[in-house]
Amino acid sequence: MEIITKLLTETFGLQLDNTGQLVAGGLTMALIMALVMATCAIVWTWAERKVAGFIQSRYGPMRVGKYHGALQPVADMVKILGKEDIIPDDADKPLFVLAPIIIFIASLLPWAAVPFAPGFIASDMDLGLFYIFAVSSGAIVGILMAGWASNNKWALYGAARGAAQMVSYEIPLALATIPVVMRTGSLNMNDIVIGQQGGIFHWNAFHDPFLFVAFMIYFISSIAEVNRGPFDMPETESELVAGYHTEYTGMRFALFFLSEYANLFLVSCIATAVFLGGWNLPVGNAVVLPGLVFLAKAVLLVLIQIWIRWTLPRLRVDQLMHVCWKVLIPLSLLCLLGSGILLMVSGEIAA
Amino acid sequence: MLHEHYAVVLLFILFGIFFANLALGAAKIFRPRSNRVGDKGVSFECGELPVGSAWVRFNIRFYLIALFFIIFDVEVIFIYPWAAVFKSLYPALGSLMFIEMMVFIAILVLGLVYIWAKGDLDWVKTLSKRDGNKEVSGA
């Protein structure tokens, strides 16, 4: 935000008062983040197909665009723009129309608190981490709305599964970050990243065994949170046809799709910031090309998620719940306990 | 300038609404007009006409999970502020601070153990046995 405001006032020479700076800077950040989301959808759909192709010994898209189907996502976008918009006769129209917008907003909002680089964060709020979890759960409302409004049984099942899954996995997701908060002593995303300076063993994930387990819990839960394989219960194309967006076409469907891929990147960015040292390099205290370092880590996590998706079969819905409630939640509580004791014993915080 | 940070959130919401509608509006320009022929408006049920409505009183499992979620999410909300100040208040309060929170968590774990033992965490509690199910289907 500071960087943007500075850019606006100094480089472009805009004369703005405080409020003006805030509005201009905020809107610019929002635009950037929306573009990040759109880029996510473009890059990750292509990357996912290519990586899946690589894993599955085939090529993936090859035709559109000169290099390895590079323009395939653009072609898809054009296709989606030209798709007929169908709202089922029996659907609840207002809800049906509202649902994709809610999901889109719910996946745009968390980006406000993602610290890409020092000073490059839309809103450097003190509640950063908490805010991210709070607003991203808005997607549950959108999914339930979409499923219910469609008046389609598969959509209903997708929505019910999706809501149950997302609310359940939000608990281990949040619990896993608590040891980090204890260690940092702050919920501010910038502070969390800065607290991990000093090389790879100061990163939260590799700081101690409890935090490593917490990172794993976070990573597993985040895959479930964004409904990707092996936890893609709300969609399960072989069971529920297409899950909660069965009835959606054209741009409305594209908004779901966009949000899904943006969320994929979002959880990776949060994992990077909270557990993998954000923009910090693996060695030393120097901050070199912070944005790139951050992106590199996040991209790596996304690739791992794609890898997992194309390797593992899908769980059944009761097994999914079992993993969450009977494995991840007790485990994350244990992590909290162990991490707290370790903090006190190790003397990292002055007694 | 504390609320400045949250003003940005408001701007994000406004921009999100704008952007989503922009995309939908763009699509409106390019897409063909919906002609609504035949059964196009019928919701999809694998090629058959849907058997009635999908708006039903859904199985309780889904709502129970939502209830558990509220309990545990509230717990997390309580832990967050404690965790955030743990480092700064620890020197003053000592391990008592930690023990207190562990007692709080222990009470909730007790709740978890209770619902676990009661079988409410199993997604399919009823009708999971084929024999038990026979009675229903035979009716």
Place this chain on the structure above:
Amino acid sequence: MSQKLVDSLKSEFGDKIVSVNNSCGDESVLVPGDSLPAVLKYLKESESCEQLTDVIGVDYPERTERFEVNYLLRSIANKSRINVKVAVEEGMDIPTVSDIYKSANWAEREVFDLYGVKFRNHPDLRRILCHHEFEGHALRKDYPIEQGQFLSTPEKLIDDIEYHGGAFRADEVEGEDNPFDLLNVNIGPSHPATHGALRIEVQLDGETIVKAKSEIGYLHRCFEKEAEDHTWSQVMPYTDRLNYVSSMLNNCIYASSVEKLLGVEVPQRAQIIRVIVSELSRIIDHLVCICANLVDIGALTNYWYFYNIREGIYYDIIEPLCGSRLTTNFARIGGLSHDLFDGFEDAVEKHLQKMEVAIKEVTGLIARNRIFLDRTVDVGVLTTDEALSYGYTGPCLRATGLDYDVRKHAPYSGYEDYKFDVPIGENGDTRDRIMVRMEEMYQSASIIRQGIQKLTPGPIALDNASVSLPPKESVYGSIEGVMNQFKLISEGIKVPAGEAYGYGEGANGELGFFCVSDGTGQPHRLKVRPPCFPIFSAFDEIIEGLMIADAIAILGSINIIAGELDR
């Protein structure tokens, strides 16, 4: 061996046995309709005829007791078979045996559907292959073959409880105080997991399937009626469309069934080639079954690992061999359509090696994968007794632990000369069905290698002018050749009057053709016994009480091919 069954029946039932007949080695006894359940019960309990293979109707319009219903029984323990016949007058009914053999349920429905023979006390006597509003009975000789009927109203399958706007309250189901609605959902015909057009209407309580009822017939295209309108050899291309995944197997088994009725045996080389291509088809079928099943449980990557192999076999072996990938039309009555191409052996060996690598890769991905095991172990369990009663054969039966394999049990095409094992499972669950198929592919590869070793030059078709077409040179070069060709093409092979049940080990189980000839060039009746049909009839019972996801996994593992299910 079957003679013993006949003697035993004679001593037990005495004068109730109307007549005994032997056609092409198949023993049959004619009994009055009313004593049918007693006879079948006796055969099941005292002579260990565990399985009712099929119920087959035949129409003889000139007889007073117009319809003949054949009950094909098999004792796996004693390796014997017998055909119990009942003659029925039009409008009369016969008692059902669906309480003795579960496979009779659907099989009798089929006879009812196509011939209008009514079965007393049948639990669910509805049409099965034809549409529920169909008028007349399609396989009766007096039903004109060109008479189509346009029908499209869907059948409501679960209608015994009143609907309340689609859903109905579970507390209205007696003895259940669940205050939540049950939901009726159609799985299929157009659902990603019903590979082919099937419909299963399920009643759901949350995720659990409370009740399921399936409907088939979406791909019914009157194969059997068509066959009665064609010559014996013209039926061959239609058999490609039965199990379109392994059409070579259909070709070969159909050809050998007709040869059984003709009483001829094809030359050695043709037999070996038939074995080789049959086993290739079995490999393809198993590859497709396993990979599609894994897709259903979300392991998409395995799909390509197997599909690449399948496509390789198709493009490099099957297509050069017969000119097309799926519709092979390769076998001929009395031999084969072509000989092998040059380099066949190397191509086969290359692809077998690739296949073994792929199996290793897929096994590595799933065999010890916790998610896969959670999804498949103890899911869709069927005991051996249940499976036998439902008429299961093939990998699905072997997964329950019984080593019944037609290739061992009643060898044909020289299978007795090959060394191979019959893999069996333990529990009869989804995992066992997948793993049995995996192992069978190795066995098939071994059979193919042995077959290639055995190959010696020789004729690929019978040297019999009344069965095989003359060679091209003879047709173009001599008047006898032209006449021979003309007679065989226009009148068809004159198959002596009689009936025979020829069967072999298809990819999904026992594939049989019940051929009845009246001495003309066209079949009087040709009944396919598709392995899928009895297998799918158990599906409703298996999935009740399980979840949607389980139903999908099981549906994949029993390998339903709608083309052969609906015929």
